[in-house]
Amino acid sequence: MNHSDSHSASYAAAGVDVTAGYEAVRRIKPMVESTYIPGVMGTLGGFGGMFAPDLNGMKKPVLVSGTDGVGTKLKLAFLMDKHDTVGIDCVAMCVNDIICGGAMPLFFLDYIACGKNDPARIADIVTGITEGCRQAGCALVGGETAEMPGFYPVDEYDLAGFSVGMVDEEKIIDGKSLTEGDVLIGLASSGVHSNGFSLVRKVFDVEHADLKTPMDELNGKSLGEALLEPTRIYVKAVKAVLGAGVDVHAVSHITGGGFYENVPRMMVDGLTAQIKLDSFPTLPIFSLIQKAGNIPARDMYNTFNMGIGMILAVPAVQAQAALDALAAAGETAYQIGSVVAGEAGVELV
Template sequence: MKNSHSESYAAAGVDVTAGYEAVKRIKPMVESTYIPGVMGTLGGFGGMFAPDMAGMKKPVLVSGTDGVGTKLRLAQLMDKHDTIGIDCVAMCVNDIICGGAAPLFFLDYIACGKNDPVRIAEIVSGITEGCRQSECALVGGETAEHPGLMADDDYDVAGFSVGIVDEEKIIDGKKLAEGDALIGLASTGVHSNGFSLARKVLDVEHADLKSPMAELGGKSLGETLLTPTRIYVKAIKALLKDGVDIHAISHITGGGFYENVPRMMTEGLTARIELNSFPRLPIFDLIQKRGNIPERDMYNTFNMGIGMILAVPAHQAAQALEVLKAAGETVHQIGSVVKGDDGVALV
């Protein structure tokens, strides 16, 4: 690409040489995510991956796509761009693992007003960290300058991931039964959902984002809100490897408990969740207080401290808790599956 440049395109707001500089900066980070199956190198027209399907009777590909959402505004206000890539990966791979599929690879898309190679590298550093945490490879991506459509300092990040699972091992709720135990995996904070509401009630555009706050245990508001989404892939894989029969999984994302928990239930069964079985994180108390938000709306918007919920046979609950703790998760037994048609009941 030594001879690739266009003064006319640069004058219109798109500097292709800045794109080449960004690729040069991110290449070592991208290659650090490579796992067996990656083919080719960064810079090709398509990311190639050869999955190992040995031992699988009927491999099924599972895909997920998502973005970071308006949490990006916090990154811009804090001028901290090296963690939101983790959120982007997490929102995709946490969905994929709900079906029992192990993520294989990830691709990112970054749209920006002006290509700043240093900032792009910071963003991608978070994406590569998310890929390493989820044991998948970053096999490609795209950075696009949008002069006239976006301000110079503005950008958006989205991604796409593909995983694989043997059809007979898909987790789809068909094994759910009355009496199953519900295991909650703790979240790290707001994760990457509900930020339009959080930003509004906390008035982040004018708030002090960097000073320690007693209500947040001495952390600043900006630091708390930017805490990356927890990636649960390794923990779920550890459970499956240990022989825990996971009947259903729900990723608690946008829509909170009321929207996401029923998605893992089957007809005639309801998840009965005991709210006093897990601690609420201080950030949610602050959001509710500042916005005078009804309790139900909080649980219909945020994860409230639980980022993922698993349903397992009651006799395997202790085993599941032990394995998850060994995998580094903070976990709580938060309820059980009961008869009913509500999908979820918070008590």
């Protein structure tokens, strides 16, 4: 496609360079196409991304969608001038929600809004997005880059995404099969993921903090590196458990609101998730946050994932099979509690 005749001097004078947009597309096209899976129709550049799902073997396919952004974690990316991982976060926050219902993500779209279109930086962002899509096994079928001078500073941007997955209705995971005695399996997180960064930024005063010096408390990582660690994507992990024949009764993605907000979302009336806090290690970054901010333990568990990014509820007799499947898939997982009678939704003991 030739854009050589497309140029507006008046628009450029207002701060929008359409030719920079074309250069960004040129840079990211090979990365986008590297995510393509069976079902993708067409290529980058159309007005809408098309996908033809394989419905073979499905009795009643149900589409499951998720949308999210990266939040103020982006402020760390700006300060560190590192933009090639936040795209993983964006994909993760969407597809990890979709998998909670048992759906496998099919495709993803991104939205990047910036003060100035820097093609190299856009390519860095999309590097992360495409890596996230590959980890999730879904295709990046489209997106939008909006140059908005006067709305965003020239060196800042926002990033959001949207994903669609599919599951056969009879295989939806909705908590209706939960029963007293089910075992809770916690999947290890990679760090803070993409929630709680308004508190993180306040605690560390990140605009004035040393973000690049390695710290013993963080096992040799710098504060900036630890905070920018991308969100873990759990799609293939849950797929491995389901593929092992484990009857997963409920799933919770531990995002904003931590354990107290998210775990009750997978429970049903009359049942409570009882989680043993000594059953999994707290990651060093959370200990550092709690100490630096003098934050009460309950607030920590009501804000952060504390080292557990996703929880699966499975029958007790299948708990070991679930752990074995997760280990084979490269996941670190722990048996962190069980489902008990009660109305609290979650109890941390």
